[in-house]
Amino acid sequence: xxxxxxxxxLIFCCAFILLVWGALVPFRAGLLYNGTVYCMAVGxxxxxxxxxxxxxxxxxxxxxxxVVGAILGFLPALGFSRTSGVVTAVASMALIFIIQSVIRNLxxxxxxxxxxxxxxxEHLLLYSVILVILLGAFLYRLNHSKLGRALxxxxxxxxxxxxxxxxxxxxxxxxxxxxxxxxxxSGAVYAFNMRTIYPETFGFSLLLSVMTMLFVGGRYTxxxxxxxxxxxxxxxxxxxASINSFTQIIYGVILVVILMARPEGIITRELPGKIKRLxxxxxxxxxxxxxx
Amino acid sequence: xxxxKLRMSALLLSLALMIGLLxxxxxxGGSAGESTPPATAPAAGTDAPADANAVAVTEWxxxxxxxxxxxxxxxxxxxxxxxxxAAEIINANGGxxxxxxxxxxxxxxxxxxxxxxxxTSVVDNALVVLGPMDAxxxxxxxxxxxxxxxxxxxxxSFQDIRDLYAPYVMGYMTDSEEGDLAAAQEWTAVNDDxxxxxxxxxxTDASQAAATELLTAQLPDSGIEVVGTVEVQxxxxxxxxxxxxxxxxxxxxxxxxxxxxxxxxxxxxxxxRGVDEGRRICATFASYxxxxxxxxxxxxxxxxxxxxLNPDYSGEEWQTLVAAYQQANDGQTPTAPPVPGFYDxxxxxxxxxxxxxxxxxxAKLSEEREALGNWLYNSPxxxxxxxxxxxxxxxxxxxxxxxxxxxxxPKAVE
Numbered sequence: 249x250x251x252x253x254x255x256x257x258l259i260f261c262c263a264f265i266l267l268v269w270g271a272l273v274p275f276r277a278g279l280l281y282n283g284t285v286y287c288m289a290v291g292x293x294x295x296x297x298x299x300x301x302x303x304x305x306x307x308x309x310x311x312x313x314x315v316v317g318a319i320l321g322f323l324p325a326l327g328f329s330r331t332s333g334v335v336t337a338v339a340s341m342a343l344i345f346i347i348q349s350v351i352r353n354l355x356x357x358x359x360x361x362x363x364x365x366x367x368x369x370e371h372l373l374l375y376s377v378i379l380v381i382l383l384g385a386f387l388y389r390l391n392h393s394k395l396g397r398a399l400x401x402x403x404x405x406x407x408x409x410x411x412x413x414x415x416x417x418x419x420x421x422x423x424x425x426x427x428x429x430x431x432x433x434s435g436a437v438y439a440f441n442m443r444t445i446y447p448e449t450f451g452f453s454l455l456l457s458v459m460t461m462l463f464v465g466g467r468y469t470x471x472x473x474x475x476x477x478x479x480x481x482x483x484x485x486x487x488x489a490s491i492n493s494f495t496q497i498i499y500g501v502i503l504v505v506i507l508m509a510r511p512e513g514i515i516t517r518e519l520p521g522k523i524k525r526l527x528x529x530x531x532x533x534x535x536x537x538x539x540x
Numbered sequence: 541x542x543x544x545k546l547r548m549s550a551l552l553l554s555l556a557l558m559i560g561l562l563x564x565x566x567x568x569g570g571s572a573g574e575s576t577p578p579a580t581a582p583a584a585g586t587d588a589p590a591d592a593n594a595v596a597v598t599e600w601x602x603x604x605x606x607x608x609x610x611x612x613x614x615x616x617x618x619x620x621x622x623x624x625x626a627a628e629i630i631n632a633n634g635g636x637x638x639x640x641x642x643x644x645x646x647x648x649x650x651x652x653x654x655x656x657x658x659x660t661s662v663v664d665n666a667l668v669v670l671g672p673m674d675a676x677x678x679x680x681x682x683x684x685x686x687x688x689x690x691x692x693x694x695x696x697s698f699q700d701i702r703d704l705y706a707p708y709v710m711g712y713m714t715d716s717e718e719g720d721l722a723a724a725q726e727w728t729a730v731n732d733d734x735x736x737x738x739x740x741x742x743x744t745d746a747s748q749a750a751a752t753e754l755l756t757a758q759l760p761d762s763g764i765e766v767v768g769t770v771e772v773q774x775x776x777x778x779x780x781x782x783x784x785x786x787x788x789x790x791x792x793x794x795x796x797x798x799x800x801x802x803x804x805x806x807x808x809x810x811x812x813r814g815v816d817e818g819r820r821i822c823a824t825f826a827s828y829x830x831x832x833x834x835x836x837x838x839x840x841x842x843x844x845x846x847x848x849l850n851p852d853y854s855g856e857e858w859q860t861l862v863a864a865y866q867q868a869n870d871g872q873t874p875t876a877p878p879v880p881g882f883y884d885x886x887x888x889x890x891x892x893x894x895x896x897x898x899x900x901x902x903a904k905l906s907e908e909r910e911a912l913g914n915w916l917y918n919s920p921x922x923x924x925x926x927x928x929x930x931x932x933x934x935x936x937x938x939x940x941x942x943x944x945x946x947x948x949x950p951k952a953v954e
Contacts, residue, residue: 251662253663253666256656256660359746360743360744360746360749362676365683442653442678444656444680448652489803495647495649496649504825
């Protein structure tokens, strides 16, 4: 039987895996999109409100969070489809300011004090793992589909992608909307795990954590999060209490060392292919780079 | 190719099944937020009790959750120090029921999710938990403490939260909003020409927002009108625009419901822009910090400020604490409420364990937590390091202190 703290830790890992996947989808199209955290707030608050005030069951809350996240992610995505690169990164940061400010001023969402007393969900770890598997499988299929290859083409060279007949704007909107769904579902899991939700949570500190997890784990593959999230989220618990205060420094050192030693992150594009070949007798499998 | 895909699918499914089973095991045990605490060892070195009331541990271990890093580490570290210092004093005087006590400081980094994580890591085994020392952290981690049935003395500064988690949560300091109201009433009573005031506050701070709301609603009963509020963001570099905004409201007085750094900047701007009389400015307890007095300097002269402690308190126990604090902190004097707050909390826990004859026996953990929680939630009157105090329905009831600055030095107003 897992301890209470281990259960909480694993659920947090599930929430952050979903969140980092949310950041990964637009990254394939060459967009550093910071609105994933904004959608996490949307999903978290929606789920918290629906569960506490409306009495919705867990999966309905998650579904609702995904729908609301998709809508509220789609609308700004229409604007972001006209931007690229650094502009998207900076502009999408504004969404974090906006959502925090909106939540703080909405009394029915608890204002600055947030929502407390979110109902407890039995078997939350099991449900979270199921969500990770489902959304992980969806992401895997997406990455290996025409849409995934189109996103990768845009990420490689948007002009070239246009000449290949890819509608860059539509694909950008698509990737940001998918990213928003992942963010919103992550927020719902986070809210049910914390059982309280608070606007200040969804700030730059969280954004920084997400980006660190993405870059340390590997920003070109969906598998990197399985290394970076448990490692970085669990670090404060694993280090002795005496050096607990230095956790932020340790984070920084890990990030710098990883980026210097392995610029693509711990899990590179080639690594899943190599592992795959280990399972394939005689090295039959041939997986092209960037198709993980 | 197809065979490879099949293998990958099989691998994924196996992995999913394994994780699912693992999750199912944990869930069937009901570990997430379980309301019944497991009867596991409360501290290292557990011995078999000789009789029913004999102490069953060789050391009382009390976890202390505090923001040792992050934006409020300047009060988080003193909070941890105070709890550890109290443990030293207790141990020097024979421990609790003859057994030494150890405080384990855990960093929450002023982050609600880390506060919850740290609380979860101790909730299974602890008899009582101190902290988080910040309100958002406490409100989040309080749910875990409540579910685990462990008494928790932390920043429970709102009655609705104390009611929600009753009887397991107690505030380590008095309610800020009530102190703000009392201070504003005192300030305007002493200066009876102040009838219209402006309040500066940080909207992201729940406590400041609540206090501002309370003052706006309650001060008219004392004949004081709040003509406007001015928002100041945490870390705001230039406060001139905020000061001008307030000055344009043509008020008689200015209430700085801000943390030290922002309050010092606003105060300086107000004085620079024509508020000649210091008595027209009053600051809240959160401003009472060396940063405020150092940065504002002579601009503090004549201004008022209140605090939940009096750093110049003459009691012998407090003076000994101050001497120890100065030795450990380069000669600085403790000005943050968590210092007397957590020191007193430790002493109250000691008294509770002794009066209730708690044993620390893992088999009795649940009932001993409940007994201690109930005892603290509506406690007897304690003789604290800064005078008497008590918990009434989890709310700490104690005196607050009012000061007027002479130069940059605050002097207590009787």
